[in-house]
Amino acid sequence: MKPAISVIFLTTLIGAGQGLFLAFYSADWFVLLGILRAPLNDYSGHAAALSVLLLALGLAASFFHLGHPERAWRAAAMWRSSWLSREVIALPAAMLLILGYAVLKISAMDSIVLLLGESIPISISMVVGFGAVLAICTLFVCTAMIYACLKFLRQWHSPLTVLNFLLMGCASGFTLASALASYSQDGRFAYFVGMAIFLTLAALIFRFATLLRNKGLRSPSSLQSAIGVHHPTIRQIAQGAMGGSFNTRAFIHNYGASIVRLARRGFLLLGFVIPLLLLQISNESSILICSLAFVLQYLGLLAERWYFFIEAEHPQNLYYQMIS
Amino acid sequence: MTQLALVIDLNTCVGCHACVTSCKEWNTSGQAGPMVDQNPYAADPTGTFFNRVQSFEVGTFPNTQTVHFPKSCLHCEDPPCVPVCPTGASYKRAEDGIVLVDYDKCIGCEYCSWACPYGAREIDEQQKVMKKCTLCVDRLYDESLPEAERKPVCVLSCPTSARIYGDIHDPESDASKAISDAGGYQLMPEWGTAPANHYLPRRKVSIAVHDEDLQRVDNPLRKEDRGPRKPTTRTTLDDSTSW
Ligand code: SF4
Ligand code: SF4
Numbered sequence: 366m367k368p369a370i371s372v373i374f375l376t377t378l379i380g381a382g383q384g385l386f387l388a389f390y391s392a393d394w395f396v397l398l399g400i401l402r403a404p405l406n407d408y409s410g411h412a413a414a415l416s417v418l419l420l421a422l423g424l425a426a427s428f429f430h431l432g433h434p435e436r437a438w439r440a441a442a443m444w445r446s447s448w449l450s451r452e453v454i455a456l457p458a459a460m461l462l463i464l465g466y467a468v469l470k471i472s473a474m475d476s477i478v479l480l481l482g483e484s485i486p487i488s489i490s491m492v493v494g495f496g497a498v499l500a501i502c503t504l505f506v507c508t509a510m511i512y513a514c515l516k517f518l519r520q521w522h523s524p525l526t527v528l529n530f531l532l533m534g535c536a537s538g539f540t541l542a543s544a545l546a547s548y549s550q551d552g553r554f555a556y557f558v559g560m561a562i563f564l565t566l567a568a569l570i571f572r573f574a575t576l577l578r579n580k581g582l583r584s585p586s587s588l589q590s591a592i593g594v595h596h597p598t599i600r601q602i603a604q605g606a607m608g609g610s611f612n613t614r615a616f617i618h619n620y621g622a623s624i625v626r627l628a629r630r631g632f633l634l635l636g637f638v639i640p641l642l643l644l645q646i647s648n649e650s651s652i653l654i655c656s657l658a659f660v661l662q663y664l665g666l667l668a669e670r671w672y673f674f675i676e677a678e679h680p681q682n683l684y685y686q687m688i689s
Numbered sequence: 690m691t692q693l694a695l696v697i698d699l700n701t702c703v704g705c706h707a708c709v710t711s712c713k714e715w716n717t718s719g720q721a722g723p724m725v726d727q728n729p730y731a732a733d734p735t736g737t738f739f740n741r742v743q744s745f746e747v748g749t750f751p752n753t754q755t756v757h758f759p760k761s762c763l764h765c766e767d768p769p770c771v772p773v774c775p776t777g778a779s780y781k782r783a784e785d786g787i788v789l790v791d792y793d794k795c796i797g798c799e800y801c802s803w804a805c806p807y808g809a810r811e812i813d814e815q816q817k818v819m820k821k822c823t824l825c826v827d828r829l830y831d832e833s834l835p836e837a838e839r840k841p842v843c844v845l846s847c848p849t850s851a852r853i854y855g856d857i858h859d860p861e862s863d864a865s866k867a868i869s870d871a872g873g874y875q876l877m878p879e880w881g882t883a884p885a886n887h888y889l890p891r892r893k894v895s896i897a898v899h900d901e902d903l904q905r906v907d908n909p910l911r912k913e914d915r916g917p918r919k920p921t922t923r924t925t926l927d928d929s930t931s932w
Contacts, residue, residue, distance in 0.1 A: 366803070432797020432817025439794055440775035449800050450775035514773070517806045517880050585879040586806070588745075592758050593874050593888050594699075596747045605709075605741030605760065608733030611811035615802065680877065681808025684743060684760065 366518070367618045368674035374426035376508055377537070377666045379456065380530065382419030383501045384538015385412060386463050388560065390494045392542075392553045397485050404551040410470025412545055413463050416538075420460045448514055452507035459504050462497035466490050505531045512673075517586070520579045520677040529575060532568035533636070533666055539564055540640055540662050544655035547647065554649045562644050565662070569637035572669065576629070579676055591683040601686040616679045628672045636665025692766060692786035693824055694857045694885035695841065696864045696873055697759055700892050702851040704742055704757030708843035712740040712761075712822075715842040720827045721792075725815035737813045739822040740843060756891065759843075759852070762809040762822035763876060763884030764788050770801040770810065779819070785856075786885060787826055792818045806880050857885055 389412045395401040428434040440453040469475045469490035477486040509530035512521040539561035546554040589595050606613070643658035716739060717724040724737040740761040747754050764781075768788050771779050778794035779801050781787070790801075790810075795818040802810040802819060810821045825841040828834060838845060844854040855864030864887075867873060873887035905911075 369799075430798060432799075432812060433795065436776070436794070436796045439778075440796055440798070443772075443775050443777045446772035447775045447800075449773065449798065453775060511800070515804055516769075518803070586877050590877050590879060592745060592756070593876055593890065594745070594747055594756055598747065598749050600746045601743065602746050602755070603704075603742075603744040605743045606735060606738070608728060608735035610735060610738070610741070611802070611814075612808045615799065615812070616808065679803070679808070680806040680880075684808055 366674045366677045366679055367615055368671045369430060371426045371429040373667055373670040373674070375423045375430070376530070377663065377670055378419050378423035378426065379504065379508065380534025380666070381537040381541060381663060382416040382423065383459065383504060384535040384564075385419065385541050386416040386466075386494075386497060386501060386538070387535060388539045388542035388557055389413060389416075390466070390498060392556060393491065393494065395556065396553075397487075397491070401556055402552045404549065404553060406549075407470070408545070408549055408551075410467045412542065413467035413470065415541075415545075417460050417464045417467060420456065420463070424456060424460070448507050448510040452504065452511060455500055455504040455507050459497060459500035462493055462500050465493040466497055469493060505534060512677075517584075517680050518677045519582050519584060521673075523575070523578065525571060525575045525578065528571050529568065532564055532571055533669065536561060536564035536568045536640075537659065537662050537666055540644065540655070540659045543644065543647070544652070544659045547649060547652045547655045550649060558644050558647060558655075561658075562641060565637055565641050565644070569633070569641070572637070573633070584678065584680065586680045586683060588683050588686065591680070604685050604687055612681060613685055616682055617685060618675055620675065625672070625675055628668050628675070632665050632668035632672055634665070635661050636669050637662075640665070690786070690858055691784065691856045692764075692858045692885050693829070694764055694786070694855070694864060694887065695761075695824070695844065696853040696855070696857075696867045696887045696889060698851040698853070698867070698871070698889040699756055699758065700851075700871075700889060700894070701849045702742075702757045702759060702847075703849055704744055704755070705848060706742050707846045707848055708759055708852060709738060709740050709742055711842045711846035713738055715825060715828070716823070721820065721823050723815070724820065725813050727814060737811050737820055739811075739820065754891065760807070760809070761843075761886070762788060762805075762824075763807060763882075763886040764822075764824060766883035766885055767881060768805075769880070769882055770805045773804045774801050785829075786858075787824045788821075789823055789826065790819050790821060792816065792820075795819050806877055806882065807884075857887070 389409045392401060393409060396403045428437065431437060440450055443450040444454055475488045475490045477488050478492060479487050481487050506527060509527040513523060513526040516522045539557055543554060543557040543561050546557050588599050640658040640662040643654050647654040713724060716722055726736040728734050740759060743758045743760060745756045745758060747756055764787055768781055771781050771788065776794045776796055778791045780789060782789065797812060797817040799812060810819050813820045828842065829839050831839060840854050844852045853864050853867050855862035857864050857868065859865060867889060868887050871889040873889050875884045875887060
């Protein structure tokens with residue numbers, strides 16, 4: 366497939382935004398349970414606002430993908446059958462709930478609504494945040510299923526796609542949380558960094574597993590089944606268009622093998638290995654290292670998503686053996 | 690239930706592109722149009738087409754055959770392009786099985802084109818909506834047309850009658866008979882899309898010619914021993930003129 370640039374930005378930006386909120390919301394719980402110490406000034410609300418911003422940027426990027434952005438609202442209609450439609454609902458829902466959490470936290474309008482097990486005070490923001498977590502999990506699944514549900518795009522049609530989207534989103538979110546924590550001299554830094562390392566490592570393992578899986582994939586389709594002529598030697602002599610067509614423009618990329626290889630190595634290094642090393646050597650006050658880790662990881666994940674498209678082979682390309 | 694479809698005979702298609710041009714002409718000036726043309730008279734002409742003819746050379750020289758392969762939306766019975774559409778712009782009509790796009794609802798997200806394994810859908814670069822073969826739905830039920838013309842325009846224009854139109858769920862239709870008689874098949878059956886359009890394979894066409902077919906055994910002239918005239922050595926009119 367030809368990489369769709371706006372979709373690359375959409376999926377990576379919202380992934381990081383979702384991961385960022387999960388980082389701070391989970392830290393909230395550990396503080397409540399007395400496992401982590403609360404920071405001196407709680408900036409969770411601002412972190413959540415940043416998460417909303419990332420989601421909003423992703424949403425904005427997605428509009429560039431559409432031929433008729435002014436009709437985008439129609440895309441919520443077919444949620445019963447279409448994962449894309451479900452994503453279109455889950456994304457604003459997640460944004461609203463995260464925004465609710467952020468507003469409650471920042472405006473100090475938060476108040477205790479119930480006591481959990483007699484001793485743990487649960488505030489409205491935690492309840493709203495829980496809703497946000499549900500929306501975020503739904504959003505991760507919807508976003509990934511858009512690709513994973515297309516059964517003849519075999520490189521995408523796998524539970525690994527969902528797992529990868531989840532792990533990479535969370536990894537970049539926790540890396541960003543580490544950078545924020547180092548900036549704010551937050552005692553929860555160790556938690557964020559530990560999780561960021563764990564998630565990045567897990568994401569690397571599963572992404573690598575996906576690369577191996579895809580290497581061995583064989584399509585059940587061939588030029589023979591595409592045109593129904595069962596002869597081993599078939600040569601295309603005309604593709605039905607002189608100056609190309611939507612089919613040659615939208616599905617076939619013209620990047621050489623060396624660029625594709627570079628992208629693969631690049632995303633493995635930038636997206637996973639280098640951030641892992643940087644996070645490993647960082648400490649509570651290494652603002653620069655953690656920020657660098659996030660920026661590099663984000664660039665790496667952009668390359669990863671680019672490669673994700675390149676990797677997928679569309680069976681319609683069988684009809685365009687000869688690109689003239 | 691009706692499932693209208695085309696049956697395309699690869700054995701008779703000569704790759705003349707009459708279906709391509711008539712399709713473009715009918716649809717660009719009709720309800721589905723306009724269909725954009727970019728650089729029509731310049732170096733790399735491109736544009737929206739619902740139907741294209743590709744050509745393939747099968748075999749190794751000198752034992753080769755050229756197969757012309759017309760390609761358009763197959764109006765799948767289980768169309769993967771329909772459930773993925775977020776707006777409901779893509780739909781399959783219950784009454785006749787035609788898969789259509791509502792251009793007023795389509796947001797141009799291209800998702801359906803990713804979901805079609807055949808590459809049958811194209812974004813119109815001008816209107817920014819997804820387009821594809823409509824099976825000339827605006828002809829099929831038009832009572833202002835003579836009944837014989839209530840067919841897809843590609844079927845009418847094909848000079849070799851390589852395109853057969855009909856209801857493949859009606860065993861008595863021309864289309865169904867062609868499929869069962871000539872071994873009609875579906876493209877990429879492995880994906881379970883159950884394309885409604887079928888293709889008829891290349892067949893060896895031969896007739897046995899016996900001597901009796903060329904020379905009547907009971908030719909009365911022979912009976913009377915008046916055989917065909919002997920070849921003449923004089924120059925005939927055919928030899929002397931040179932048009
Ligand atoms: S050929 Fe493609 S566009 Fe047409 S119905 Fe089948 S899947 Fe949909
Ligand atoms: S491009 Fe149009 S028809 Fe296709 S999935 Fe998107 S909204 Fe539906």
